[in-house]
Structures are given as structure tokens and as C-alpha cells.
Amino acid sequence: MNNLSKFLFLFAVATICITSCSKSDDNNNDWADEQRRRDSLNRVRIEALLEEQAPILKDFAEEHIPGAVLDDSTGIWFKIHEPGEEGSYTRWLVPSSMGGLALARPTVEVKYTGKLLTGEVFDETSEDDPKDKTRSFQIGNDNMGGGLIPAWNLAFYPKEIRLNGNDYKIGGLTEKGLQKGAAIELVAPSPYCYDNREQKNKEGEITIPADSPLHFYIEVVDIKDKN
Template sequence: MFKLSCMYRLLLSWMVLFLCTCGTAPEPTADAERAPAERGAIEERLITQLSPSDDLAGRQRNAIINRAIDRNYDVYAAPEGYFYEVLDTGAYNPLLAGDILSVHYVGNFLDGREFDNSFKRGTPLRFRLGDLIPAWNLALQRVRPGARLRILTPSELAYGTEGLVAPNGDTLVPADTPLEFLLEEIVILEE
């Protein structure tokens, strides 16, 4: 109950920041061009992971894989169900549950439309690792401070069947929506 209460307060604080601040974001970082042979190998590997299932989980998994193929992302499937690409591993000790972090990020729908961007607010998100959506809590433990990480997640590891609704009632992320996040400038503020 305490964890849920903290998550709610954190989400509410984040939403207030989101709605009340503005700024300019740096240009999105372009992915490095991959050689055709490398792109082909990535595509072949990802195609083998497409799901034959037509349920919600299977459709979302296939949508994530297709996004990765279309954008030439070299993602890997985590056992928990999200996909990740470590763009820079960072340095020092790995991140652990309970660490207080500061992270800049961009959140997109799989069609490329942006729904959130900490760079535009001019303030990174500060949180305790373990208090956010499951995909972030799990994926961040794969890297170290200074890392860059891409996460493609099914809705069940993001905002689930409820989606993300602003305090004013506006829907920011519809229910059952898979998402893409690019996390950068990861800093441990307190271990």
C-alpha cells in the first residue's frame, strides 16, 4: 500500500510538472546508420520473435517488433516481456532498486508521436528506482549511471488497462497502449 501511495504521489507530482512547465528540447538524437548486412541480421533475429498469438499481448509484441524493425533498433527481448536496447552502458556500479535517480527521457507511442519529453520541460524526472512503471524499474537495473537506454514495452508493463490520465481528466496515454522510451543522462542522486 505504501509503495502504491508513493507511486501515486510521484505520478501526481510528475503530472503537475508536466502541465505547468515548458521549455525547448534538444533535437532528437538520430540513430546511427547501420550497414545493410547488420540491418538484415537484426531484422532476421527480430522476425523470429514475432508472436503467432492474436491476443492483446501477442498483437502488442508484434507491434513492438515491427517498430524495432522499421527503425533499425537492435533491441532484445527481456524475460519479463519488454524489449530494450542499451545505446551506452554508462560507468561505475549498476543501478539498483531503491537508488534515487535523475533521468531525462522522451516517451513516444509506437507510431512515433511523442506524448512526453523531460527535455521540453527542462527538468529531468527524479524518482526512486522501483516506484515507476515496471518496464523502467526492470530495464534500468541493466545499466549504470550515464547510460542511454531504449525501452519498448507492452502496456501491461507500462500504464496497463487504465492508461495515464492527467489530474484534469485528459488522457495522456490511452489504455492498453504499448510505448517507446528513450532514457538519457541517468544519474544516481542517492544510493
């Protein structure tokens, strides 16, 4: 199962679990069938976007991010500019309240710039503003609830984790995940950014059109477990 399928599958399961609680037994089957139909159409839509945007991202990466490598399962191109302090964060898996293991959701402090492929900056931290030199986020939360876009979550999490003699495939972009002091540059297809949801500023102006691939430069100032 590729990373796109995993994201869609997990989101669909979460949606079904939450919503079905409010449905009567008589309507569950019809609702589930409709949900599967919508999920199938959404997968087709996203796969078409990934295919359409792949050559655009390839050309962009070759021109603007020399040395970038492609993550085949997502279509994200990335380059590690600084590896960071090895071992500064390793606690990627934690005990789950439901039993077993779950992904940790550490807090990251970053400097970053986000651009459209036109080069237009839509968001960035500021060296000139003491209150905005860095920003903090909790990774592992999807952007539907105000969390990080999938491309950022994939950038921070490692590909695989070995714990107590067992290997766990996570699906991140890098071998060990981003560490304190790391710097990564990436360009991601729109389904791993804001997908078909346009983003607006406080004045109501569109800053990120729907279906926009995005270009980021991220510096990790710190990464630690949430207090």
C-alpha cells in the same frame, strides 16, 4: 517463474497481506478464493495482451530501433545506446528491515522522452526549460502508488547480482543494470507500462489510452542512494 508471473505473484501477496488484516476469520476463506479467481482471470487477460502485442512490438522495434534485442520473459525490446560509467552504481541489494536482503531503491536523475507507437510524445524533459532539463525518480516503486512503471524498473535493475559469493536473480533487462551516463531505448507491451489504466493530463485529456504499448528513450544523468 517468468518476470510477468513474479510481478503478479508479488502484487497478489502484498494485496492479500494488507487486505486480509481487515477481514474477519469467518470471511477469510471466501475472500481468498475470490482473490485467487480474480488473479487467475487477470493473468489470462495479461497473457492474451502480451501475445496480441508481440508481433506489433517486433515490427516496431525492427523499423524504429535497429539492433534492439528482445527480452523473452517480458516481451520488451531494448537497445543500449551508451553503456555508462561501469561500476558507478553497484549497491543493488541492501539489508532488509525484515531480515535477509531487499532490492535497493536508488534515486535516478534522467532525461527522457515517452511516446505512443504512433510517434506522439506524451511526456518528455525539456532542454529549453532550466527547471525541466532532468527529472528524478526513485526506482523500485510500482506505478500504482505514483512510482515507476514496471518497464522502467526492469530497465534499471540488473539481470542478476553476485554478492558474497552468492548469485541472486533479479530479472532486469541488462547484465549490470543502468549506470550513470547510460542511454537506453525500449518499447514495452502495455502490461509493463500502464496496463488497462488510461492516463490523463491536467486538463483531463487522455494522453495514454488504456492497453497502450509505449516507446521510451532514457538517458541516465545520475544514479545514487536516496538521501
